[in-house]
Every structure is written in C-alpha cells, then in structure tokens.
Amino acid sequence: MGEWQDFNQQSQLTRQCKALRIMNICFQHFKENYVWQGWQVEELFDSLMRGYPISSMLFWEVRDESKSAWKFYSFLKFYREKYHTHNELFDTKGHKDFRAILDGQQRLTSLYIALFGHYDEGIRKTKWQSTNDDRWFYISHLYFNLTQSENPENPNVEYEFLWLDKRETNEQNIYIDDGNQKWFRCGAVYDIRESNKLRNFAQSNNLSGDEWDKLDAFHTLIFNTKDESKINFYLETEQNPDKAVNIFIRVNNNGEPLDYSDILFSIAIANWKNLDARTEVNNLVDRINQDFSFNIKKDLILKGFLFLFHNSIKFQINSFDKGFIESIEQKWENIKDCFIETFRLLRKFGLEARTLSSENAVLPILYFIYHNNLTEQVVDSVTQKQNRKLIKAWLLRAIILKPFGGSGDSVLTNMRKAFIKDFKQNNKRYFDEKLDLFPLKEIEKEAKYSQSIDEKYLENTIVDVRKNSPEAFAFLSLLFRNFKENIQTHIDHLHPISAYKIKVKRNARNMNIGLTLCQISNF
Numbered sequence: 343m344g345e346w347q348d349f350n351q352q353s354q355l356t357r358q359c360k361a362l363r364i365m366n367i368c369f370q371h372f373k374e375n376y377v378w379q380g381w382q383v384e385e386l387f388d389s390l391m392r393g394y395p396i397s398s399m400l401f402w403e404v405r406d407e408s409k410s411a412w413k414f415y416s417f418l419k420f421y422r423e424k425y426h427t428h429n430e431l432f433d434t435k436g437h438k439d440f441r442a443i444l445d446g447q448q449r450l451t452s453l454y455i456a457l458f459g460h461y462d463e464g465i466r467k468t469k470w471q472s473t474n475d476d477r478w479f480y481i482s483h484l485y486f487n488l489t490q491s492e493n494p495e496n497p498n499v500e501y502e503f504l505w506l507d508k509r510e511t512n513e514q515n516i517y518i519d520d521g522n523q524k525w526f527r528c529g530a531v532y533d534i535r536e537s538n539k540l541r542n543f544a545q546s547n548n549l550s551g552d553e554w555d556k557l558d559a560f561h562t563l564i565f566n567t568k569d570e571s572k573i574n575f576y577l578e579t580e581q582n583p584d585k586a587v588n589i590f591i592r593v594n595n596n597g598e599p600l601d602y603s604d605i606l607f608s609i610a611i612a613n614w615k616n617l618d619a620r621t622e623v624n625n626l627v628d629r630i631n632q633d634f635s636f637n638i639k640k641d642l643i644l645k646g647f648l649f650l651f652h653n654s655i656k657f658q659i660n661s662f663d664k665g666f667i668e669s670i671e672q673k674w675e676n677i678k679d680c681f682i683e684t685f686r687l688l689r690k691f692g693l694e695a696r697t698l699s700s701e702n703a704v705l706p707i708l709y710f711i712y713h714n715n716l717t718e719q720v721v722d723s724v725t726q727k728q729n730r731k732l733i734k735a736w737l738l739r740a741i742i743l744k745p746f747g748g749s750g751d752s753v754l755t756n757m758r759k760a761f762i763k764d765f766k767q768n769n770k771r772y773f774d775e776k777l778d779l780f781p782l783k784e785i786e787k788e789a790k791y792s793q794s795i796d797e798k799y800l801e802n803t804i805v806d807v808r809k810n811s812p813e814a815f816a817f818l819s820l821l822f823r824n825f826k827e828n829i830q831t832h833i834d835h836l837h838p839i840s841a842y843k844i845k846v847k848r849n850a851r852n853m854n855i856g857l858t859l860c861q862i863s864n865f
Contacts, residue, residue: 384504413431423464460482481509483508483527486556489553490556515527535565587605607623634688635694692819702753713761742816
C-alpha cells in the first residue's frame with residue numbers, strides 16, 4: 343500500500359532534492375520536456391516562502407525487476423532554451439532501489455535547477471536559434487532579493503526571486519544592484535548550512551536586520567521547515583505500473599478524463615533507442631489521414647503493435663515494457679509500410695473517415711497482410727484480386743453487422759484465433775497453417791456474429807439506414823459490387839427525403855428493391 347508523506351518525514355528539502363537526481367522515470371514523458379518558464383520558477387519559490395501549498399507529488403518506489411523493465415531518467419541538471427530540455431537516460435543496472443516521479447516532475451525539476459543548476463534563455467536578435475554557444479544566452483542563476491526596497495518586477499509576489507545573468511552578477515553569493523538592493527544566490531545556501539556559518543555570512547556581507555531575517559527564513563525553508571503542508575507526496579510501493587498510472591490519472595482528473603492512450607504512447611516511445619518515436623508515429627498518422635482521407639489516432643497504431651505481436655491486446659502499461667517496444671522498433675519500417683498500404687487499400691475500396699465506422703476492423707486486415715508478407719502486393723497485384731474481394735466483403739459486413747460493440751478487445755482476441763488458435767508472443771509463428779486467402783468466414787465464426795445478408799435481412803434493415811451513414815455506404819457497396827473503385831463517391835437518392843414519411847417503412851416490402859438483391863447473394 344502507498345501512503346501520503348511529508349518531505350520532512352523522509353529528509354529535509356535539500357537532501358530530498360539531491361536524492362531526486364535519479365528519480366525521474368520514463369513516466370516523466372507525461373509532460374514530455376521541461377516546459378516551465380523562468381517566472382513560474384520564481385513564483386514557485388515565492389509560494390513556498392509564503393507558506394502556500396504547491397500541490398502534492400506522486401512517487402513510485404521502484405524495486406527488483408521493475409528497475410530493468412523500464413527506462414529511467416536523471417534530473418535535468420540545467421535548462422537551456424531549445425538545446426537542453428531533455429532528461430538524460432540513467433543506467434539502473436545494479437543500482438539500489440529508488441523512487442521515480444510520476445507526477446510533479448515540472449515542480450521538482452524547477453526546485454533542482456534553481457538550487458543546483460542554471461536557467462539559460464536565448465538572447466533575442468542573436469544567433470542562438472542556430473548556434474548553441476554561451477555567447478548567445480543569458481546563463482542565469484536564481485537570486486533572492488533580501489533588501490526589496492523597490493517594488494518587485496512581478497506585482498503578484500511578496501518575496502522577489504529573479505533569474506539573473508552571470509555576466510551581471512559574476513555568480514557572487516551576494517550581488518548588489520544599481521538600487522543598492524542585495525540579492526542572495528539561492529544555490530549558495532548549501533555553503534552556509536550550519537547556523538554559525540549563516541551568522542558569519544550575514545555579518546561579513548553587512549546584512550541589515552531585515553535582510554538577515556529574510557535570509558534566515560529562506561535557510562529555514564530549505565533545511566528546517568516546520569510547515570508540513572508545503573510539500574507532500576504520495577508514495578506507491580506496489581510493483582504494478584498500471585496501478586501507479588491509474589493513480590496518476592485520478593489525481594490529475596480535475597473533472598476531465600486524461601487520455602490513457604497518451605500515457606501508454608509516452609511510455610512506449612521512451613523505450614525506442616535509435617528513432618524519434620514520437621515523430622515517426624505522428625508522421626504515420628498524419629500521412630494516413632492526409633493522403634487517404636481518414637481520421638485515425640495514434641491509439642490505432644498502438645493497438646496494431648499489440649494485435650500483431652503481443653499475447654494481450656488490452657491496453658495496459660505492462661504490455662509496453664522495454665523488451666516489447668525494442669522489438670517493435672526493429673520492425674518499425676515494415677509495420678509502417680503495412681499500415682500505409684492497408685489504408686491505401688481501404689481508400690481504393692472507396693472508404694474514408696466518414697464511412698469507416700470501426701477502426702478495430704482494420705486490424706485483422708493488417709495482421710493478414712503483414713504476417714503474409716503481402717505489403718507490396720495487396721493493393722495492385724493481379725495475384726491478390728481474390729484477397730481484395732474477400733477483405734472488402736469482410737470489412738463491409740463488419741461495418742453493417744457491428745461485431746465489436748463495447749467489448750472490442752475480447753472480439754479482437756477471438757478474431758485472431760481465425761489465424762492461429764494459440765497465439766504465443768515471440769514464437770514467430772502467426773498462422774496455424776499457410777493462409778493464402780483472407781479467412782472471412784473463419785473470422786466471423788470465431789467472433790460469433792456470422793449473419794446472412796439476404797432479402798429478408800435487407801427488408802428488415804435497409805430502410806432504417808440513414809443517408810450518409812457508414813452503413814448506407816456499406817450496403818450500397820455490397821449492392822453495387824461492380825461500381826468503379828477509387829473514385830470520389832456520394833450517396834444520393836432518386837426522390838426528395840422530405841417526401842418520405844414513417845409510412846414508407848410500413849410499406850417497405852412494396853418497394854422495388856428485389857431487382858438488386860441477387861447481386862449480394864454471395865455475401
């Protein structure tokens with residue numbers, strides 16, 4: 343069981359910040375790079391000095407096999423605009439147990455940079471955008487205004503903290519500005535930790551009584567704060583990353599549900615070694631949507647990884663461990679090409695975002711094409727004409743019959759049994775026997791939804807189908823099988839919709855639809 347704790351129950355703030363150098367797990371990608379602006383850090387310290395709570399943190403105690411199952415990242419030692427925003431990978435091999443940050447990365451990184459590092463902003467109208475050179479940056483340390491004889495630059499603060507460029511301060515522990523205000527470099531507090539050193543420091547720098555009081559208050563905040571409400575955290579100790587992430591989602595809900603697939607995506611891409619996974623996946627999604635007029639999300643790409651290669655199709659953190667994702671990276675180019683050709687095939691069938699009502703229906707097609715090495719043939723090769731016919735028929739029937747409902751994962755798991763009864767991850771065997779033809783009937787049999795679309799079915803169903811619905815397109819595609827593919831299609835009608843009333847449904851059997859029923863007798 344996890345528990346809520348105050349920083350002081352474990353250590354003082356300074357020791358906690360030092361310990362946090364290795365606490366940044368791949369879950370830090372929830373918020374991706376460090377994104378706080380300088381003024382936000384300044385206000386964070388003002389809040390701490392004023393006794394304001396800065397919200398709770400969420401940590402995960404990482405032990406045993408969890409240390410090697412995921413990638414972990416050290417703290418950002420300094421921030422440089424554009425050039426140094428990523429956390430560095432930390433090698434946990436042989437390392438003792440530690441705590442990882444699930445929620446609170448931005449705040450804790452801000453504390454760490456302010457006390458141990460520096461914050462670099464590019465000097466505008468210089469070469470900083472194209473050249474990572476110290477000359478084109480303000481290299482700043484956080485300073486605390488002990489005098490405050492002038493109004494703060496930020497009217498929202500009571501205690502003034504500012505990032506000051508080292509070319510102005512020369513990194514002095516006490517910097518005196520043009521208004522004779524004395525500024526204390528926050529990181530220097532570790533040089534005066536003992537009370538006698540604090541006294542000597544105040545005297546040697548001629549601090550007034552008020553200035554000394556401010557410095558003492560800051561010193562107390564860092565080393566001996568008594569206010570347990572300032573910084574607190576929840577520590578999850580169970581070695582179950584799914585539970586830890588669910589806690590994160592609940593803590594951050596605030597009335598709007600977080601996208602669980604975004605979290606899965608962040609964890610998955612953290613384990614890619616050589617490719618920029620985020621760019622690769624986003625580019626694939628954009629290409630499919632822009633080139634073929636679909637509207638898929640990255641969720642489908644993640645689900646495709648699982649359907650192609652994992653024992654479990656269900657979205658869960660444990661599925662996207664380091665070993666699995668590294669194997670996906672190795673296969674990425676082939677997976678990407680297969681996705682592209684699959685959607686090119688669907689577009690050739692006349693489908694698009696408006697008419698593809700179930701993205702899950704794409705996955706069995708993807709499975710058959712990928713594991714049968716048909717990526718380069720399936721769309722255009724004469725040898726695949728029969729497969730294209732079977733794939734199209736199955737897909738249109740799936741749009742009409744809606745097999746997935748509210749239990750898509752279970753249905754997909756059953757559908758995969760049409761290819762292989764007992765799927766084993768990493769065994770490199772994906773068919774019980776060689777499948778030359780797409781197993782339309784076997785998929786429907788395994789999913790338990792086989793239905794004959796005959797005259798009776800049409801009489802009871804087709805008049806309820808609304809114009810412009812995916813089902814209307816699917817019905818018409820089945821009815822007019824010889825309709826030229828790969829052209830822009832529109833569903834139209836011979837009579838004005840306003841002329842149809844409820845009585846049309848009652849007289850449906852009198853409608854002359856029998857002329858076309860024979861065309862779908864094979865479906």
